Amino acid sequence: MTEIIELKDVHVKVQGKDILKGINLKVNKGEVHVIMGPNGAGKSTVLNSIMNHPTYEVTQGEILLDNELSNELDVNEVAQKGIFMCFQSPIEIDGVTMVNFLRTSYNAIKGEEMKMAPFHKLVKEKMKELNMDPSFRTRSVNVGFSGGEKKRSEILQLSIIEPDFALLDELDSGLDVDALKLLSEQILKIKEKTNMGIILVTHHSKILKYLKPDFVHVLKAGQIVEEGGFELVERIEGEGFN
Ligand SMILES: Nc1ncnc2c1ncn2[C@@H]1O[C@H](COP(=O)(O)OP(=O)(O)OP(=O)(O)O)[C@@H](O)[C@H]1O
Ligand SMILES: [Mg+2]
Numbered sequence: 001m002t003e004i005i006e007l008k009d010v011h012v013k014v015q016g017k018d019i020l021k022g023i024n025l026k027v028n029k030g031e032v033h034v035i036m037g038p039n040g041a042g043k044s045t046v047l048n049s050i051m052n053h054p055t056y057e058v059t060q061g062e063i064l065l066d067n068e069l070s071n072e073l074d075v076n077e078v079a080q081k082g083i084f085m086c087f088q089s090p091i092e093i094d095g096v097t098m099v100n101f102l103r104t105s106y107n108a109i110k111g112e113e114m115k116m117a118p119f120h121k122l123v124k125e126k127m128k129e130l131n132m133d134p135s136f137r138t139r140s141v142n143v144g145f146s147g148g149e150k151k152r153s154e155i156l157q158l159s160i161i162e163p164d165f166a167l168l169d170e171l172d173s174g175l176d177v178d179a180l181k182l183l184s185e186q187i188l189k190i191k192e193k194t195n196m197g198i199i200l201v202t203h204h205s206k207i208l209k210y211l212k213p214d215f216v217h218v219l220k221a222g223q224i225v226e227e228g229g230f231e232l233v234e235r236i237e238g239e240g241f242n
Helices: 043-050 075-080 098-110 116-129 134-138 147-161 177-194 206-210 230-239
Strands: 004-014 017-028 032-036 056-065 083-086 093-097 165-169 197-201 215-220 223-228
Touching (some): 017 043, 017 056, 017 197, 017 223, 043 056, 043 083, 075 098, 083 147, 098 116, 098 134, 116 134, 147 177, 165 177, 177 206, 215 230, 223 230
Parallel strands (some): 032 197, 032 215
Antiparallel strands (some): 004 017, 215 223
């Protein structure tokens, strides 16, 4: 369980290169934060660093999950603390079925063994909510999935885990209009139920019409250069980042 994610003057190096240069960000459960900014600004790096992905090295400052430093936890422990990330490019795992993958990750994150029968029931129910064909249960994770189907499979996982915080990296890229609405509504439903906090990275305002952000942060060259509310999104849409 985590109530607050806080980044204090966070500097991150990737492959020997300084990418984040002093990020301050505080996100409480129940809040929706959006990070926007040009390609290569470091948006995905912020999310990966919160997960303590091993490629991302915090060289200064701290990332706190309540009172624990995320860089003293491994990725699984971060997940067990209720932080879940939907990746910009979801990975494919050949030979592992969706349902086995979902069950393994559920058991690992929740620390409890859900029996096969009730788990199948849960997966079926969530797949129905997401308008996914039940045949996806026995397909290898993300292998041969279309771009939109991969995003749907990430939200299926999110729906089953119901984390405290969802880090959503360009969830909207490659989604058709109906899928964008359906997945956004599913996220809002989880948020309503669990008071989940959200950090969303996007390049487009359309998803923000559904997931109304409380805070907007603009990231450029590894630094937050502007913060505000939805009016900032509208300005960026009109004028760009310059
Ligand atoms: N694993 C990695 N190996 C090498 N360089 C990396 C790695 N991850 C990030 N970088 C570099 O860090 C910089 C920031 O990348 P990041 O993915 O955070 O950008 P972004 O803001 O998410 O961009 P986009 O909008 O294109 O997704 C880029 O120059 C990128 O090449
Ligand atoms: Mg990115």
